[in-house]
Amino acid sequence: MSPEGPETVATEERSKSARTQARKSAPKAIVLPPTLTVKRLAELTQISPIDTIKQLMRNGIMVSLNQVIDYEVATLVTSAFSVRTRPGDTSQAGATGASNDDGVDPSKLVGRPPVVTILGHVDHGKTTLLDTIRRSRVAAGEIGSITQHIGAYQVTYNDKKITFLDTPGHEAFTAIRARGASVTDIAILVVAADDGVMPQTVEALDHAKAANVPILVAINKMDRPDADPDRVKRQLGDNGLILEEWGGDVITAAISAELGDGIDDLLENLLAVAEIADLKADPDRPASGVVIEAKLDRNRGPLATVLVQSGTLKVGDHVLTRTSWGRVKALANDMGKRVKEAPPTTPVEMMGFGSLPEAGDMFEVVPDEKTARDSVKARMQEKEADRSSSRAMTLEEIHTRIDSGEVKELNLVIKADVQGSVEAATLALQRLDDERVKVRILHAASGTITESDVLLASASQAIIIGFGTTTQPGVERLAERERVEIRNYGIIYHLVEDIEKALQGILETIYEEVVHGHAAIRTVFSIGRRGQKIAGCMITDGRVSRGSMVRVLRRGQAIHDGTISSLRHFKEEVTEMASGFECGIGLGGYNNLEEGDVLEIYRRERARR
Numbered sequence: 001m002s003p004e005g006p007e008t009v010a011t012e013e014r015s016k017s018a019r020t021q022a023r024k025s026a027p028k029a030i031v032l033p034p035t036l037t038v039k040r041l042a043e044l045t046q047i048s049p050i051d052t053i054k055q056l057m058r059n060g061i062m063v064s065l066n067q068v069i070d071y072e073v074a075t076l077v078t079s080a081f082s083v084r085t086r087p088g089d090t091s092q093a094g095a096t097g098a099s100n101d102d103g104v105d106p107s108k109l110v111g112r113p114p115v116v117t118i119l120g121h122v123d124h125g126k127t128t129l130l131d132t133i134r135r136s137r138v139a140a141g142e143i144g145s146i147t148q149h150i151g152a153y154q155v156t157y158n159d160k161k162i163t164f165l166d167t168p169g170h171e172a173f174t175a176i177r178a179r180g181a182s183v184t185d186i187a188i189l190v191v192a193a194d195d196g197v198m199p200q201t202v203e204a205l206d207h208a209k210a211a212n213v214p215i216l217v218a219i220n221k222m223d224r225p226d227a228d229p230d231r232v233k234r235q236l237g238d239n240g241l242i243l244e245e246w247g248g249d250v251i252t253a254a255i256s257a258e259l260g261d262g263i264d265d266l267l268e269n270l271l272a273v274a275e276i277a278d279l280k281a282d283p284d285r286p287a288s289g290v291v292i293e294a295k296l297d298r299n300r301g302p303l304a305t306v307l308v309q310s311g312t313l314k315v316g317d318h319v320l321t322r323t324s325w326g327r328v329k330a331l332a333n334d335m336g337k338r339v340k341e342a343p344p345t346t347p348v349e350m351m352g353f354g355s356l357p358e359a360g361d362m363f364e365v366v367p368d369e370k371t372a373r374d375s376v377k378a379r380m381q382e383k384e385a386d387r388s389s390s391r392a393m394t395l396e397e398i399h400t401r402i403d404s405g406e407v408k409e410l411n412l413v414i415k416a417d418v419q420g421s422v423e424a425a426t427l428a429l430q431r432l433d434d435e436r437v438k439v440r441i442l443h444a445a446s447g448t449i450t451e452s453d454v455l456l457a458s459a460s461q462a463i464i465i466g467f468g469t470t471t472q473p474g475v476e477r478l479a480e481r482e483r484v485e486i487r488n489y490g491i492i493y494h495l496v497e498d499i500e501k502a503l504q505g506i507l508e509t510i511y512e513e514v515v516h517g518h519a520a521i522r523t524v525f526s527i528g529r530r531g532q533k534i535a536g537c538m539i540t541d542g543r544v545s546r547g548s549m550v551r552v553l554r555r556g557q558a559i560h561d562g563t564i565s566s567l568r569h570f571k572e573e574v575t576e577m578a579s580g581f582e583c584g585i586g587l588g589g590y591n592n593l594e595e596g597d598v599l600e601i602y603r604r605e606r607a608r609r
Helices: 006-025 038-045 049-058 071-080 090-096 126-137 140-145 170-178 199-211 229-238 263-277 369-390 395-403 419-430 451-460 475-481 492-504
Strands: 030-032 035-037 068-070 085-087 115-120 152-157 160-165 186-192 215-220 251-254 288-297 301-310 318-320 325-332 347-353 362-366 409-416 438-446 462-467 486-489 511-527 532-545 549-554 557-569 576-578 582-587 598-606
Touching: 030 038, 030 071, 035 038, 038 049, 038 071, 049 071, 049 263, 068 071, 071 085, 115 126, 115 199, 126 152, 126 160, 126 186, 126 215, 126 263, 152 263, 152 347, 160 263, 186 199, 186 263, 199 215, 199 438, 199 451, 215 229, 215 263, 229 251, 251 263, 318 347, 318 369, 325 369, 362 369, 409 419, 409 451, 409 492, 419 438, 419 462, 419 492, 438 451, 451 462, 451 475, 462 492, 475 486, 486 492, 511 582, 532 557, 532 598, 549 582, 557 576
Parallel strands: 030 085, 115 160, 115 186, 186 215, 215 251, 409 438, 409 462, 462 486
Antiparallel strands: 035 068, 152 160, 288 301, 288 362, 301 347, 318 325, 318 362, 325 347, 511 532, 511 598, 532 576, 532 582, 549 557, 549 598, 557 582
16 A cells, blocks of 8 residues: 555545534534423523424423423424434433422412404404314314304313404404403414405504413415415514514414314414413312303393303302392303303303393302392492593693603504504604603504594503594594593694603693583572572573582673582482473572572583693
8 A cells, every 4th residue: 555645644634624623513412401391491492482382292292381391302392403412410400390480389270271362354264263263173073062152162172272252353352451351361363365464454463462462373365376475474574573483472374264274283383372371270269250241131131151260160159240240040161061160261151140241341259149249239339430540541640640650651542644644643752752651552543533442542541642533423422431532633743742741741731611501590499497599490401410510690690600519300309400301409508599590500621632
């Protein structure tokens, strides 16, 4: 064999150097302990928790984020993502294993199914998707039993239960929130691949964001020839959704609700998100939850669809809501079958209320009938006060709440005449962020102010800003009932100035007088030992209410301002009288009344700018 020449030696040196460099650049094997939690596995391997759980599901292993797995199970995940690992010492198990750092007592709290709401544009397939999921996930013998509509349904996938709320749209979804009930854990936004993001899609998205729940996007109608999922994803990105494939946390699933394609992938992602949330409830405490909807049945009386959130609802329990109470006579699940009890996150139709409860009201189980009856009576007396205190704030109150630390965000709903005005108003307001409070725009769109806008503002304690637009019929009455302030502007500088003044605490409240009626004094007589004067009146227009502000007019000149302390119809004390009726009116402490005087009934209301 001939001796090695200089070229051969140089070649071997280059090869050796290349092998050394390759070893240095190759990723090092991650050391995994013999046992660790799923969450710790995701942290060590830098694989997202959702992908980790999904991969374990694909291998038939259903686990939660805090559940402990061994090294062999962990390699099912790491090998799928080409992550090199090697087993560590047993001493590492205690440092990286399960830890109960969330303060949850496992003897009291157990895992519960997620509650999911499907939102989206009216023609993008929300109902079809829910129907397809129900048909494909119930037992074969029960398919024919899907006949009744109770507003919520429960299905099973991979031995895990999922509860779906069947709301007509984002308005109903937010109406429940407006009554103080937070029932949804996850929202599915359905977008048609052939239609893209529509104005109603954006509105539904804003409602879901305001509820602060995880959002999954189901890109539907993928079987259509003109389906363009990439365009949908770009549009979602333009509306603030950062998708998982772009480094965000919003998962998308391509589906065809009509054909059933992609449903398994959607449900798999849904369960993965639910596992991340680690939803728990105590099944052993007295039940509490929310009324989804209520109706009056001719044969069975008041029926209410309730969603149990904590505890277990049983036949025979005494239940009360804000306005009604009753004893559970019967419970039926979404398949129409009678059940004796309903554990957490289970929707059931309940029979036994004495009167119809209101949708969105919270319910709770109490020890006995007397407690239920007395509690409802007390709540009815406080109902108006509760409504006013739980509704949206006014712009004048902002600074006071900021100073007290009660408000960290100023929530706004913006509606303008055209899209250009929307963008101008949004940009101008976003620059007003104060060091103590952030301006948060929940929804911004062109068009008139609708009832949906009022419900969103009511549920999120927001103020509606109108710029060059109007309100739909009936919206102002709803806003007054829900204690939502609507401010209309025609010049953007005035809009920005008012918001800025509110943040700085120098916006003055402006009031105006609104006249509600007149009463002509026909006669004056005295009652009681002190000779209190009572005016016998004919109500000439409008309405007169006890406690209203009143102005005494004599020959067109105001001679006294006060309040109505007494209002009688014959000998009966009443709270209100309408035009055309005779009544007796007493003004607290004022007796200088004469025949021919006119009483002008009015009240002071906050003027809209």
